[in-house]
Structure formats: structure tokens, C-alpha cells
Amino acid sequence: MSGAPLSRAEMAQRVAADIPVGAFVNLGIGIPTSVSNYLTAEQEVTLHTENGMLGMGPEAHGDEVDPDLINAGKIAVTELPGCSYFHHADSFAMMRGGHLDIAVLGAFQVSAAGDLANWHTGAPDAIPAVGGAMDLAVGAKQVFVMMELTTKSGAAKIVEQLTYPATGLACVSRIYTEQAIFDITPAGVVVTDVFGEATVDSLRELTGLPLLDQTA
């Protein structure tokens, strides 16, 4: 593979392109929210927001802003035709009951077994706050993670065992990073795409994991 590592926008484009037609999707707060910029009308994707709405539209601007209509990040959003509202217990029943096809989440770390850490650094002075992360992690049929592959100090964020407190166990199915895309499978962690200078060997060295090569 040639070219540069993926930008955040390109990562969001890749995730959007992998969402099947007609899927019900929850986009986590932060980088995952940008996936909505690249979903096409032809995909007919329905966005779920945990605070009680299906059929969420784009961010609201100007006169569209309504304090009673916000997303999980507490940003004002809009309605799409066919949208619906429901209370919190129904919203999480949708999630926990396996009715959402895909959740896209950010992460601090993902383990080779698909364990996810994204809610708590475990630092002694940190104030823990979980929101809907644990429910999404175990509830959606598939969990896609979007993250930088390494920390600021260069350590891999795909690891043998989590060192951060877990959000959910064996829940991640695919990881999108700027250097590569990984599938978590029963056989192990599979590299499906590499970008920029990355090779499967360089990724093996970085992560210390026996990555399987399924790059085309």
C-alpha cells in the first residue's frame, strides 16, 4: 500500500462506507459523530441517539436550534422525516436488546479479544463518568472503534490485555485507525487494510500481537 496515513476525515469516510444499507446506527460522542458527514442518502441509515430519538438529522443552526432537541453530546440537532421519540428505558432497550446494528465508539484501548476501554482512565483524581458507553458496548450487534493507533507517547492502543478499566468484554468487532483497519475474529486480530508507511510486520512490532494478514 502507498499513500499517507488516513486523516480523521478519511477514517470517518471509511467507517461510513462500511455501514450497510438500511442500518440502525449509534455514533458515539466525539470523533465518531463525524461519520454522519459521509453517510449518503442511498444508504438510508437511521441514526439513534441514546437520549431518545431515532431518525436524528444534522446539527441545528440558527433558527433551527431547539433546546428540547439535542443529541447525546447535548448538541442541538434536527429531525428527519419519519423520526420518532421515546423515553430512556425504551432507548436503552433498543440498544441492550440488540436492535441497533452498529455502534461507532472512540477508545483508549482495545484488547486482542475485543475488550474495550473508553470510559475511565483509572487515574486517582479522575471523576468517573460512564454515560451510555457500557450499554452500547454490549448492546449493539457490532461495535466499530475509531481511534489513533498509538498514544501521544507512541504506545500501541491495541493491546494483549487492557491496562485501563474495561467498558465491556469481547465486544469490539472492527477497529479503524490512521495506519490500518483491524477485524477482531475468533482466530485473532486480522489486518484488512494498511495505510501510509505501515505494513503488517510494522504493526506486529508495534502491537506485539501475532496479527493475521488479510490485506489485499
Add this chain to the structure above:
Amino acid sequence: MPSKISDSVLSAVSVIPDRATVMIGGFGLAGQPQALIDGLIEHGATDLTIVNNNAGNGDVGLALLIKLGRVKKIICSFPRQVDSHHFDEAYRAGKIELEVVPQGNLAERIRAAGAGIGGFFSPTGYGTLLAEGKETRTIEGKNYVLESPIHADFALIKAHKADPLGNLIYRKTARNFGPVMATAATQTIVQVSEIVEVGDLDPEHIITPGIFVNKIVQVTA
């Protein structure tokens, strides 16, 4: 049937004693019953246990209640936000007890209380810090954690319209925790934008039937 309409916020909330457990609706500011919280602050009840998704935003409502030291414990899913400085300060000073609950478990524990369920097995949080010390069970190959109901003495919620019987409709994502909290409290007090006549709400559209509601106060924006 006697009307459930209260003529003032203060008279509606002045029944709340010290040490009460109070559910407060809202997700951030959407659906937060601002006027009822202001009334609770004026009334002066203290040593409260509060159940809310968050731990206050900015300097008003729940954030002010916390700043004034009236909250002994908060049960919530997401206390830490960019504008939760009053909670952060109280928490770091050891002045407030925090129980963090995953948001779906929070909603379902409230729903369970209102529905007379003694507990339920949830997959959420299994294998995490938030399930430590809780009973677990493997059911059909999947791991679950036993979660208990959360009851309250009072629920303070916001709805869009009510009739004098307490039937409620909500508005957009401001519905959030209101309908489940209304079921889980001994007394539910509702702030609404408009009170309409009995029969004006389409029965097919009523979200919270009046059986779950004790008092209604109209608060015009």
C-alpha cells in the same frame, strides 16, 4: 376526582423533607424541571439523595442545588462535563457521595422500581469496575449482572402539556427520563408549559397516564 393542579411551585415542592430521595428528570438541560428545582432550593430541603442522568450544568438548577450543599449523594451516569464545576468541586472536597451507574442500567433500575420488579440481570457492565461486588449469572451462555430497582420519595419532572388528571405529553428529546421517573416515585411533581382541559389530549398520544402523577404546576417560559 380532585384536581392535581398546584397554584405555585413552592407549594408543590414544600412537601419534600430533608433526607428525601428525589429523582430529577432531564438529560443535560433538556427536560430538566428548572422551576421545580428553583422551588426546592427556596424551600430549603437538605441532605437529599438525587437521581439524575448528570450532576448539574452551569450555575443553575441541579448545579446550584449542589453548590448550596443540599445534596448528600447523587446517583447518575455522567457527572463529569465541561460545565459541571460545582459538582467537581463538591466531589473533590469529599462533600458529595457519587454512585455512577451506566445510563441504560440507570433507566432500567428506575423502570424496574416503577414496574414492581425486584431486580433484573443486565449484560451492561459485566466484568467492569461498576459490577464489582454484584451477583452475576450466566444465562444461555451470556454473562449478566444483578441490578436492583431505584425507588424515590419524589420525582420532579418536566413535560410539555398536562390535563388536570395528570395525563402528560412531552416534547422531543426532553422526554428522556420523565416517563420512567414518574412511575418510580411515591409522589411525582410535574412542571408543564401548558395545562389543557380534560379531553383535550388525544388518549392515543398520552405518554404518561395520570395515575403516575400527583401534582402539576404550570410554568410559562
